[in-house]
Amino acid sequence: GYWTSAKLRDWLISRQRYWGTPIPIVHCETCGPVPVSQLPVELPKLTGRCLADESDWVNTPCPKCGSKARRETDTMDTFVDSSWYYLRYLNVKKDGMFDVERARTMMPVDLYVGGKEHATLHLYYARFVSHFLYSLGLLPEKEPFKRLLVQGMVMGRSFRIKGSGQYVHGDRVQIVDAKRHKAIHKDTNEAVVVTWEKMSKSKYNGVDPSNMFEEYGVDTTRLLTLADVAPTSHRNWNSSTFPGVLNWQKRLWLTVQEFLNYRQSPPPTIGDEEFKRHDDYLFDSRNYYVKGANFNFNAAYQFNVVISKMQGLTNSLRKVPPALFARSLQFERALGDQLIIIAPMAPHFASELWEAYASAENRLSREVRWDKGVFEQSWPVVDYDYGLDLICQVNGAECCVVKIPRRRLEALSKEEVLEIALQQKEVEEALRRRQYAKFAYRLQPSYEGLINIVVPKGAEPVPVVNKC
Known part of the structure; x- marks a missing residue:
């Protein structure tokens, strides 16, 4: 068989609970399963303490021979349902178990978010069911999930008497040295241990959202x-730590307000050369931060980095002279893209700012749907003429980074990328005239390319042939 786990044995799915999927079996001397035509079996409204007490539902004629029989009063473990519920979400209106055709085009799930405790429970059950459905030809792949993200917990600060281990309320504690986490109990002067733990009522460290x-x-x-x-x-x-986020929000709000004011009443102009220098800076800043935000949204799932990138973009917007607020297309694009990117994380805040942004006078962009809300805009992407990084490595060690416009980088074959890498002085020095054995190239669209050239261990330099 297919070995799956040293921990998972036979899966007992029956439970002595009312809440659960009924087991479609009647107990009869000669008959077993309820015919498919009589499915689904529906539970009665519970009037007593357990399902077995519902005699009108339990006692039933056998669907085959007609003699007296009893329904099974155990129900299935709720994991039986949760192990394949994601397949129902593909098309909840579809009759039958799930939409097989849609599953063939949309499965497996791109991202599974769950606690680490799922590794030996729900994940095993879901994989078991998925492997079974695959064996019947109902799913395109055995595994149901492409990637697992195990989320961390929000921890609360707890206070515990050092001697007794008793937890106490934070308002009964005096912090003596915050850096060294030293504290005492206000009433007894006993030493208090300060730690961060999972929020719990018994530890008095919960926070009401x-x-x-x-x-x-x-x-x-x-x-x-x-x-x-x-x-x-x-x-x-x-x-x-709230002030840090609040200050950023205030600065972004102020930026939108100044954008509106300067579009309505333009400030004094600056020289064309200076304007172009700042405009180019905004072009680079917008692409740099959009590139980082998209990668961390879609590939790395580091939402904290997305926020950091957007804070950096706010800083860039506030560095340029007022003339850019008033007349720069790149400023308008960067500000609008920032609001779109933060919208999934702060939808109300972004929507409010977008309504103001879209009301600006003397608008320049033709890409923005000015009459639509922030969630109806096209998602920001890196410009095709912006230079992306081609990282060149030899045996895993980075040699150099080559800037190549996005349009060209994404059109290059891996052989063309190798040729570019071999032309770099740093790569040539790392190879030291040794013959490489193989190379690998990976393209992260709209982000970067990475080529790694592998030289066998102990490879000798290729001798130089003197031409007469």
């Missing part, structure tokens, strides 16, 4: 949750 929403708003709370740490890492929840 509604209080955060009331004080800072849903979007700011969400941005703070996503900022600073990767989704896979634990986040130590501390409301003192």
Whole structure:
């Protein structure tokens, strides 16, 4: 058979619970399964404490011989349903188990987000069912999920008496040395251990999200949750970090307001040469930050880096003279793209700013759907004439980075990329006239290309032939 796990044995799916999928079996001396024509079996409205007490439902004639029989009163483990529910989402209106044709074009799932405890529970069950359905020709691949992202937890600061280990409320603790995490109990002067742990009522370290929403708003709370740490890492929840996110939001709000003002009442102009220098800077900044944001949204799933990139783009927008606010297409593009990118993370904030942005006078861009909301805009992409990185490596060590316009880089064959790499002085020096054995090229569209040239260990330099 197919070995799957040292931990997973036979899967007992029956449960003595009302909540669950009925097991379509009647107990009869000669008959077993309920015929398919009588499916689905529906549970009755529970009037007693357990399903076995519902005599009108339990006692039933055998569908084959007509004699007295009893329905199975165990129900299936809810994991039986959750192990394939994602297939129903492909087309919930489709009769039957799931839409097989749509599954063949859309499966497997691109990203599975779940806790690490799923590794020995739900993931095994889902994979088991997926392998089974694949064996019947109903799915295109055995594995149901392409990638797993195990999210971290939001941790709360807890306080525990060092001697007894008893947890105490934070308001009963005096911080003596914040850097060294030294604290004492206000009433007894006992030493208190300060740690970050999973939020729990018994540890008095829980935070009511509604209080955060009331004080800072849903979007700011969400941005703070996503900022600073990767989704896979634990986040130590501390409301003192709110000012950083709030300051960025205020600066972005101010940028939109100044954009509106300068479009309505243009400031003094600057020289063409200076204007072009700042305009080119905005072109590079927009592409650099859009490139980083898209990669971390779609490939790395580092939403904290996306926020960092957008903060960097805000800084770039605020560095240029007012004349760029008033007359620069690149400024208009960069500001609009920033609002589109932050919209999935801060939808209310982005929508409010977009409504103001779209009301500007003397608009320049033909790409923006000015009469549509932020969620109806085209997603920002890197310009085709922007230079992307071609990273050249020899035996895994980086030698140099070559800038190539996106349009050309994405059109190059791997052989053409190799030729470009071999022409670089740094690659030539790393090879030291040794013959390479193979090479590998990987293109991350709209982000970068990477070529690695492999030289066998102990390879001797190719002798130089003198031509007479």
